[in-house]
Structure formats: structure tokens, C-alpha cells
Amino acid sequence: MKKRGIALLLTALMLLGLTACGGQKDPTGGTKAPTGADARKAANEINVGIAQDLSSSLGPYQLATAGTREVMFNVFEGLYKVDPSGDFKPALATDHTVSADGLVYSFTIREGVKYHNGAVMTAQDVIHSFKTCAESSVDSSIKKILANVKDLKEESGKVVMTLEKPDSDFLAYVSSVYISPAAYTEQDTKPVGTGPFKFVSRTVQDSVVLERSDAYWGEKAGLNRITFKIFENITAMMTALEAGSLDLACHLDTTQVKGLSKEYNVLEGSMNLVQALYLNHEYAPLKDIRVRQALNYAVDVDAMLKLTAEGHGHKLGTSIYPAFKKYFDESLVDAYPYNPEKAKSLLAEAGYANGFKLTITVPSNYTPHVNTGMVLAEQLKAVGIEAGVQEVEWNTWLTDVYQGHKFEATVCGFDASTLTANALLGRYESTSSKNMCSYKGTQFDAFLKEALATTDDSRRTELFKSAAKCLSDDAVNVYLQDLAEYVAIRSTLKGFTFYPLYVLDLSKVTY
Amino acid sequence: MKKLFEKHNNWFFKTGFVITVFMVTLVVIGQIWTPYDPAAMDAAAKAQGPSLAHFMGTDNFGRDLFSRVLEGAGATLIIAFFVVLLGAGLGTLIGALTGYFGGVVDEVLMRICDALTAFPSVLLALIILAILGPGRLNVIGVLGLVFIPSFARIVRTEFARIKKLNYVSLAKLQGVPTGRILLRHILPNIMPVLLPAISIGFNNAVLAEASMSFLGVGVSASEVSLGRMLSDSQNYILRGLPWYAIFVGLTIVLLILGFSLLGEGMRQEE
Numbered sequence: 001m002k003k004r005g006i007a008l009l010l011t012a013l014m015l016l017g018l019t020a021c022g023g024q025k026d027p028t029g030g031t032k033a034p035t036g037a038d039a040r041k042a043a044n045e046i047n048v049g050i051a052q053d054l055s056s057s058l059g060p061y062q063l064a065t066a067g068t069r070e071v072m073f074n075v076f077e078g079l080y081k082v083d084p085s086g087d088f089k090p091a092l093a094t095d096h097t098v099s100a101d102g103l104v105y106s107f108t109i110r111e112g113v114k115y116h117n118g119a120v121m122t123a124q125d126v127i128h129s130f131k132t133c134a135e136s137s138v139d140s141s142i143k144k145i146l147a148n149v150k151d152l153k154e155e156s157g158k159v160v161m162t163l164e165k166p167d168s169d170f171l172a173y174v175s176s177v178y179i180s181p182a183a184y185t186e187q188d189t190k191p192v193g194t195g196p197f198k199f200v201s202r203t204v205q206d207s208v209v210l211e212r213s214d215a216y217w218g219e220k221a222g223l224n225r226i227t228f229k230i231f232e233n234i235t236a237m238m239t240a241l242e243a244g245s246l247d248l249a250c251h252l253d254t255t256q257v258k259g260l261s262k263e264y265n266v267l268e269g270s271m272n273l274v275q276a277l278y279l280n281h282e283y284a285p286l287k288d289i290r291v292r293q294a295l296n297y298a299v300d301v302d303a304m305l306k307l308t309a310e311g312h313g314h315k316l317g318t319s320i321y322p323a324f325k326k327y328f329d330e331s332l333v334d335a336y337p338y339n340p341e342k343a344k345s346l347l348a349e350a351g352y353a354n355g356f357k358l359t360i361t362v363p364s365n366y367t368p369h370v371n372t373g374m375v376l377a378e379q380l381k382a383v384g385i386e387a388g389v390q391e392v393e394w395n396t397w398l399t400d401v402y403q404g405h406k407f408e409a410t411v412c413g414f415d416a417s418t419l420t421a422n423a424l425l426g427r428y429e430s431t432s433s434k435n436m437c438s439y440k441g442t443q444f445d446a447f448l449k450e451a452l453a454t455t456d457d458s459r460r461t462e463l464f465k466s467a468a469k470c471l472s473d474d475a476v477n478v479y480l481q482d483l484a485e486y487v488a489i490r491s492t493l494k495g496f497t498f499y500p501l502y503v504l505d506l507s508k509v510t511y
Numbered sequence: 512m513k514k515l516f517e518k519h520n521n522w523f524f525k526t527g528f529v530i531t532v533f534m535v536t537l538v539v540i541g542q543i544w545t546p547y548d549p550a551a552m553d554a555a556a557k558a559q560g561p562s563l564a565h566f567m568g569t570d571n572f573g574r575d576l577f578s579r580v581l582e583g584a585g586a587t588l589i590i591a592f593f594v595v596l597l598g599a600g601l602g603t604l605i606g607a608l609t610g611y612f613g614g615v616v617d618e619v620l621m622r623i624c625d626a627l628t629a630f631p632s633v634l635l636a637l638i639i640l641a642i643l644g645p646g647r648l649n650v651i652g653v654l655g656l657v658f659i660p661s662f663a664r665i666v667r668t669e670f671a672r673i674k675k676l677n678y679v680s681l682a683k684l685q686g687v688p689t690g691r692i693l694l695r696h697i698l699p700n701i702m703p704v705l706l707p708a709i710s711i712g713f714n715n716a717v718l719a720e721a722s723m724s725f726l727g728v729g730v731s732a733s734e735v736s737l738g739r740m741l742s743d744s745q746n747y748i749l750r751g752l753p754w755y756a757i758f759v760g761l762t763i764v765l766l767i768l769g770f771s772l773l774g775e776g777m778r779q780e781e
Contacts, residue, residue, distance in 0.1 A: 119524070235746055242749065255558075255571060259750045306554035307572050364727060367746070374572065377733050378552055389732035 037244045037263075041492060041511055045225035045248040048506070049237045050216040051365050052394050053205050053230050059187035060129070060178035061137040065398075066273075066415040066502045069171075071228055073503040074210055076118075076178035076193035078128065079107050079159075080171055080220035083485070086323065086419055086500040090173050091218075092121065092179050092194060093159075100457055102166030105174075106161045114215045116198035119181050123154040128182035130161075131455055139417050140433050141426040145173045166455035169420040176418045196221040196507035210506075222495065222510030232365050232394065247490040250504060253368050254310045257486040269498035271485040273413030274319050274424060275369070277360065277376055277478035281438045283408045292475035296336035298383040299478050300375055303338075308371045312484035319365040319414070319424050321482040322499035327421045327464050332472045343383045355384035361401055362408045364391035368483055373411040402436055413483065415502035421464035422452065429472060437476060444470035460496045524776025530769035534762075538588055541581025549574065549582040549735060558752045567758045570740075571747060576755065580762050583735040588766070590651055590736070591716035597655025598708050598716075605694055609663070610670025621667070624660035632657045633722060640728040650729050654719050658712060665708050667703040683719025703777070710774030714767040721763055737763050 009078055040046060050071065055064040060076050063069045081091035094108040113121040134146035151162035163170065191199045194217070197210040208228040212221045229246065231237035238256055240246050244263065257266045265269075278297065279286045286292060305313045314322050317332030345351060358380065362373040373389045380387035392400065401407040416423035427434040430445055444467050451463035472479070489496050495508040516524070546566070553573035560568045567576035605624075609617040627635070636653050643649045673679060674697065682692050717737075723729035724738030732739075737759055744755035 238746070238749075255746065255750055303554060307552055307557070362732070370732065371571075374732065375552060378550055381550070387733070391732045392725060 009282055037247065037490065038248065040146060042511060043225070044223055045227070045247060046223055046490070046493065046503075046506075046509070047227045047229055047244040049240060049249040050228050051230075051234065051237065051251060052232060052438075054202070054208060057188040058191040058199070058202070060180050060191065060193065060252075061133045061139075062188065063074065066137050069212075069417065070504040071208060072193075072504050073195075073287050074197040074226070075191055075195045075199050076180070077195045078175045078177050079109075080175040081502075082175055082419060082499065082501060084497045084499050084505075088175050088419075091175075092126070096171075102168070103163050105161045105163070106155070106172065107161075108172075108433075109157060109159060111219060113194055113217045115181050115184075115192050115194055116183065116213055116215075117184065117192045118215075119183070121179060121181070121194060123157065123159050125153050126159045127154060127180055129179045130177055132180075133177045139176075141417070141422055142173055142176060143169070144426075146177070165453060167452075168455060168457050168460060169418075169422065170421045197226065200225075205232075221285045221507040223506065234365065235369050241488060246419060247493060248487070248496075248509075250485065250487045252486040252488055253308070253371075254312060254366070254484070254486065257488055260488055263491055264492045267487040267489065267496060267498075269485050270314065270321070270323065271413065271415075271483040272321055272322075272323055272500055273415050273482060274316060274321055275372065275411065275413040275483055276316075276319075277373075277480065277481045278410050278412060278437055279477050280405060280407050280409065280436075281440070281476075282405065285350075285352055285358075286408070289475055290346045290350040291352060291356075292477075293336065294343040294350070294352075294383065295380065295385075296343075296475050296478050297339045297346065298343035299336075299379050299480070300338040301480055304372060304375045304379070307375050308368065309484055313481040315481055316479045317478075318472045318479055319428065320421065320468050321416075321424070322323070322420070323482075324416070324421065324424070326461055327468060328470060329465055332469060335472045336475070340383050347369045347384065353384075355386055358385050358387045359390050359410075360387060360409045361390050361392055361397065361407045363394045363397040363412060365394045366412070369411045369413065372480065374416055376411065386466055394488065405436060405438065411480075412506045417501075419459075420469070422448070423472075425464065425467050428476065439471075439474070439476045441470055441474055441476070444474070466485060513663050518778050519779065521776050521779045523772045523779055527769050527772025527774075529692060530765055531773055534584070534766050534769055535588070538581060538584045541578075545575075545578035545581050545759065547575035547578045549578040551575075552723035558747065560752075560754050568752075568754045570755055571752065576758055579735055579740060580737070580758060583737045584742050584758070584762055586647070586730065586735055587717055587720050587737045587763075588608070590654075590720045590730075591649060593651045593660060593663050594654040594716040594720070595709060595712045597651065599662045599705075599712060600659025601655070602659045603666045603698075603705070605659065606663040606666025607670050607698070608670075609668035611674050611689075611697070612694060613671070620663070623675055624663055627657070627660045634717065636719065636727060637726065640723060645728055645731045647730055647734060650720060650723055654723070656715065657719075662705075662708060662712065665704060666701060668704075669704055670697055672699060673700055675688075705724045707774040707778040710770050710777065714774065717763065717767050717770070737766075 050067060052067045054068040054071060063072055077091045078092060079093035079323050080088040083089050092110050092113055094110050096105055096107045098105055109123050109126060115121060130152055134143060137143050148164045148167060149161050150164045153160055158253060178193060180187060181192060196213060196216050198213040200209040200211050202208045207230060210226045212224050237249060241249050251271060279292060281287055301315050305311050315333045317335050320327045322328050360373045360377055362370045364370060370391060377387040377389050401410050425448060426432055428439050428444060429448055430440045447463050447467035451460050451467060454460040454463060487496060492511055493509055497505055497508060532752060535640040556569050558571050559565060565575050567580060570576055605620055605658050609620050627722050639653045640649060679696060682696055720729060721738030724736045725742040729738050730736045740759045744759055
């Protein structure tokens with residue numbers, strides 16, 4: 001009887017342990033970490049923590065999520081390649097010329113470039129790649145741009161593309177058409193490219209391994225081997241980081257890097273995402289522009305930043321983030337200053353004086369989005385909206401929210417697949433398959449269409465800016481911020497560079 | 512009340528009683544009044560340790576932890592209450608009928624109970640909740656369901672035992688209606704077994720709710736519950752905010768310790 005009492009006490013105390021052993025156990029064994037890290041240094045390899053698994057297909061034109069693109073950026077290359085300052089540098093092409101009317105692009109193909117499987121890149125591969133991409137890319141904006149290429153042919157070692165109408169952003173798209181061998185059919189599972197790293201293996205929901213490509217045409221990568229370890233639970237990732245089994249983790253927030261041991265350097269950059277409270281215009285109350293404006297007035301972005309990120313992060317105002325210097329319009333940032341009274345009166349005007357129910361669905365693996373959602377829910381409650389936060393798994397979010405449009409509101413971030421305004425604005429076109437919000441803006445569509453058809457660069461920029469302003473005027477979403485992001489990198493590593501795109505370039509990282 | 516103490520004159524019962532009364536009183540007060548609004552965020556008071564202004568400190572959004580613990584414990588207790596109500600209610604009904612009448616129905620229901628017991632209950636609840644999605648009502652429904660077999664089994668055994676006793680046979684011969692025999696003649700006599708079971712059940716329900724919410728399938732993100740808070744707190748244990756997890760964990764420990772001791776105390780006396 002006494003024993004039972006003691007057993008009971010022990011059980012109760014064990015509960016305290018519940019907090020400690022929550023997430024997954026670090027697979028490599030936490031206690032051996034220092035030797036693990038040293039061993040990796042000796043072998044010139046690193047472990048990188050990533051927050052979600054890659055898309056089911058790794059094929060060059062099937063990279064559906066930003067998380068997949070950032071990894072595969074190390075494997076695939078296009079004719080041109082973006083550099084950290086946002087310029088396009090020759091990669092698989094050595095240079096290109098454009099005809100005076102802006103219609104004919106001719107690319108000189110780099111000679112002697114070898115794929116990771118040993119095959120030599122040819123002009124035919126380039127043509128094949130462009131054709132395949134135009135037919136099958138998951139990125140509808142690239143498909144659309146490539147549909148503008150009416151003729152594609154090889155001419156004395158050069159690839160010549162003739163456009164239907166001029167497009168001053170064409171090079172940006174060219175850089176995201178990855179070149180792959182025409183005869184190779186296993187890209188989905190064993191991707192082959194020309195990049196500084198070659199794909200070695202992938203274990204679903206566990207890891208992806210890349211190795212240095214010694215036949216790389218340019219400056220060879222510094223590291224021998226990279227293992228991307230997938231942690232769908234951020235706590236597990238931080239535990240692994242602290243235990244020393246990871247050398248690099250990106251997209252972290254202020255709290256996560258706080259108190260990190262001295263073995264890591266913390267670098268601050270910007271996520272290059274448009275984080276917003278995305279609204280489903282199909283949901284009855286949100287059809288009314290006054291309600292959406294009310295939401296914009298009800299949200300205090302500064303307060304949210306203070307609560308979630310110690311005030312770090314760039315406020316946006318529309319679907320353009322500051323790295324897009326050309327299109328970023330500072331005046332839109334405060335288009336809807338915090339004004340709960342105005343929000344309330346707008347709601348009353350729209351017939352929702354007593355508020356309405358709003359479920360904010362957030363992907364549970366992205367702590368910043370979850371935290372933002374929690375703060376916004378409170379701010380919206382303050383003006384009478386019954387806001388609640390619902391966490392769902394990433395895959396559920398992708399199928400239900402992103403593809404199925406089964407949501408009322410969601411907090412997430414959209415990146416740009418290419419360095420063009422269209423990459424950020426194209427999704428709002430009424431006809432776009434990515435139009436998650438079901439926004440129908442005739443004015444917006446007109447501006448976008450005209451912009452894409454305009455050749456004069458300054459006029460085109462103006463049109464894109466007008467389109468971006470439409471998103472603000474129509475209060476399409478509650479645009480929040482481009483998140484400050486932190487990278488924790490082992491202090492012995494150097495050469496990490498931030499890009500204006502959501503990519504993770506590991507070729508310059510060295511011990 | 513006095514009778515209860517005379518009947519269960521042991522330290523388990525007394526300690527359990529004191530802890531439970533203390534915790535329940537706190538929680539009841541918390542439902543009416545909390546020092547701060549449990550949902551109010553304050554950037555100026557983020558992630559603080561215990562202080563005079565914030566007895567348990569604040570969480571990562573600057574929300575007062577003490578207020579949240581009170582509110583969360585309330586939510587957890589309410590869920591546990593309904594889970595036990597559902598589990599014990601239906602369990603007793605099924606146990607009474609099958610134990611008293613036996614036969615085919617007994618066989619079928621008990622085999623279903625066996626099947627439910629054979630499957631790990633937490634896992635079962637986890638799967639159903641993962642399909643249904645989080646939310647208070649879902650948690651109550653699922654955990655209630657999972658709790659039925661244990662109660663049914665206990666009650667069935669007792670009913671099957673007592674129905675063979677002479678006084679029940681005599682009542683039957685006297686023509687007492689079956690319903691009355693079940694309710695007035697047998698049910699009160701199984702209380703010494705049922706009450707500890709309810710107390711332990713309560714304790715398990717608190718724990719189960721906490722586990723479900725901790726694993727992210729319990730209450731939704733904007734609802735408060737102890738398990739939910741514990742799960743949120745784990746990110747901050749090593750980030751300068753250990754108090755968060757400690758206070759929430761301590762509250763769970765005290766709650767279930769109280770109930771466990773009560774249940775243990777009630778069982779001791781036989």
C-alpha cells in the first residue's frame with residue numbers, strides 16, 4: 001500500500017518530464033555532438049536543418065514549394081544565374097545578345113559543361129529543357145512567359161529564341177529554367193543538373209544528401225557533402241542544433257536564436273517573403289471591401305512585430321517586398337494605419353456591427369506564422385471579430401488551404417520564384433491557378449496585362465507599381481511584413497550569403 | 512462531509528482533499544476573476560520571470576502566466592469533468608446492463624470493450640482527433656468514448672457479483688421492478704468501487720487532455736488549456752523562460768496528485 005503511494009508520487013513527478021521529452025529525439029544522438037561536429041569538420045561536410053520535406057518530385061520544373069527550390073538551387077542551373085545582389089550572371093551561357101527590337105535573344109552556350117551523370121551539356125538539351133519547362137512547369141507564371149517564345153532553335157552553337165512580343169524581364173525567367181539532359185528520364189527521383197552540388201540520395205521525411213560536383217564548370221564548392229535534415233517540428237530542430245548535430249539552420253526567429261551557444265554565429269537577413277493575413281474572398285463577410293479594410297485598420301503591424309520579433313521585420317503594405325527595390329512603394333506601407341475605431345465603424349457600415357467568425361488557419365511547422373496568427377487574432381477580437389487560430393500540418397495546409405481554398409483566413413508567406421514583379425503579383429490575376437484568395441480585380445488585371453505587354457522599362461515598372469497599389473486599395477489581404485530571419489551557423493563556417501530570393505546558396509560556404 | 516472523513520480516515524484522503532479543494536477553489540476563482548486578462552498581450556512585459564506584478568511571470572507574448580494557468584486549468588478541468596461524466600455515465604449504464612442480464616448482449620458489448628482496451632487508448636484518441644481536428648468538443652467526445660470500457664468493466668463485475676447475493680434474489684422474488692433493483696438496490700452498493708474509479712478517471716482525463724493538447728490535437732491554438740500551454744512552453748525552456756514550463760507542469764502535477772490521492776484514500780479504507 002505504501003509502495004503504491006510512492007509509485008503514484010513518482011508517476012506524478014514524471015509528468016514534469018513531459019515537457020522535456022516532447023519532440024522527436026535527435027536521431028544522431030545528442031551526447032556525442034562535439035565529436036560529431038568535429039568529425040564533420042574533418043570530413044568537410046555539414047548538416048543543415050530544414051523545416052519541411054521537399055516536394056514529392058525533385059524534377060527541375062516540378063519544384064512546388066519554396067523550401068524545395070532553396071535546396072535544389074544548389075543542384076540545378078539555368079543559362080543565367082542570380083547573384084546575391086540580384087543581378088543575373090552568365091552560368092550555362094557565356095553571354096547573350098538581344099536584337100534591337102528586343103525580340104531575338106541569342107545565347108552562347110558554355111562549352112564542356114558536364115551534368116552530374118557525366119553527360120555533356122548540348123544546345124539541344126537547352127532547347128529540350130525550355131520546351132519541357134513550357135509544357136510541364138508547376139509555376140504557371142513561367143509557363144506563361146515561355147508561351148511567348150515562338151521560335152527556339154540552335155544556330156551555330158548558339159540557342160536563339162524569338163519572342164512574340166518583347167519582355168524586359170525575360171532574362172529573369174531564363175535563369176529559372178533549369179537545364180537538364182534531354183535523354184534523362186529519372187529527374188523526379190534522381191535529379192541531375194549542372195550545379196555545384198550533385199544530388200546523392202533522399203529519404204522521405206528524413207533527409208536529403210548532396211555532394212560536391214568535382215566536374216563543376218565554375219568555382220567548385222567548398223564543402224564535400226551536405227546533409228539536409230528534415231525537422232517538421234521546430235523544437236526538435238532547435239534541440240538538434242543545441243546538441244550540435246546541425247551546423248546550419250535558416251529561417252529562425254528572434255526567440256529561437258536567443259540564448260544559442262557560442263558555437264554558433266547568428267546572422268540577420270530578410271526572408272524575402274510576403275507575409276500577410278491572406279483572406280478568402282469567397283468567404284461571405286470578406287467579399288465586402290469594407291470588411292477587408294476594417295481588418296487592415298484593426299491590425300497593428302508594429303505591435304505585432306514587437307510581440308513576435310522584438311520589432312524586427314520590414315512592413316510591406318502590398319505584395320512586394322523591399323528587396324524588389326524597383327517596385328517597392330514605401331508609401332503603401334502605412335496605407336492603413338492602426339485605427340480600431342475606424343475598423344469598427346467600417347464593420348458596422350458593412351452590416352457586421354456585431355462582428356463575425358473568422359478562423360485563421362496556420363501551418364503549424366512555421367512558428368513565425370503561428371505566432372503572427374495568435375497576435376492578429378487578439379487584435380481582431382479587439383474590434384469585435386471572433387477570430388480563432390487553427391493550426392494544421394503543412395501538408396494539410398497545402399491541400400486544403402493553398403490548393404483547395406478551404407479556409408477563411410491564413411497567415412503564411414509567399415516568395416518570388418523569379419526576380420520579377422510578376423512572380424509576386426501574378427498570383428492575384430483573376431485567372432491564375434495560384435489565386436488562393438479568389439481576388440477578382442478588373443483594374444488590377446488590366447494593369448498587370450498591360451505591364452506584361454509593355455516593353456518600355458520605366459512604363460512597365462509604373463504599371464507594375466499601379467497593380468501593386470490596386471492590391472492595397474482593394475484591401476485584398478492584410479499585408480504584414482517581410483520577416484527578419486536569422487541564420488544560425490557554426491562559428492567555424494564562413495561564406496554564407498543572403499539572396500534577394502528564397503534560396504540557400506551553399507557553394508561558397510567553407511570551414 | 513464529516514462522515515466522509517470518518518470513513519476515510521487516512522493521510523492519502525486528507526492530503527488529496529486539501530490539494531484538490533485548494534486547486535479547485537483557485538480554478539473557480541479563476542473563472543470569475545483573474546489578475547490580468549489571460550489573452551491580453553503586452554510587448555513591454557514579454558517573457559519575464561516571476562515578479563510582484565506577475566506572480567508566475569509572463570509568456571512569450573507578454574501574457575500573464577498566472578491568469579493563463581488559472582484559465583487553462585479551468586478549461587482542462589471542465590474537459591476532464593465532461594469526459595468522466597460521459598465515460599462513467601455510459602460505462603456504468605453498459606456495465607450495469609451487461610453485468611445484470613448477461614447473455615448475448617453482454618458477450619457482444621464486452622468483446623467491443625475488449626477490442627477498445629486492447630488498442631492503446633491514447634493512440635486511439637490521437638488517431639480519431641487527428642481525423643476530426645482539434646477543438647474542445649471533439650476532445651471531450653473522443654476521450655469520453657475511450658474512457659467507457661474501463662468503467663463498464665468495473666461496474667459489470669460488481670453488478671455480476673452483487674446480483675447473486677441473497678438480498679437481490681429476495682427483492683426479485685418480492686416482485687421489485689428490475690429498474691429499481693438496478694438503481695436502488697445494487698448501484699449504491701458499488702459506490703465504494705465506483706467512486707475511486709471516478710477519481711482516478713478524473714486524474715486520467717486531466718492527463719489525457721494535457722497529452723492531447725501537448726501533441727497538438729487537443730484544443731485549438733487560440734484556446735487555453737494546460738496541455739496546450741505546456742506544449743507552447745517547451746520552446747522557451749532553454750531560451751531564458753524556464754518558469755513557463757515549470758509553473759504549468761507544476762499545476763498539472765498538483766491537479767492530478769490531488770485526485771490520485773483522493774482516489775487512493777477512498778480505496779484504502781476497505
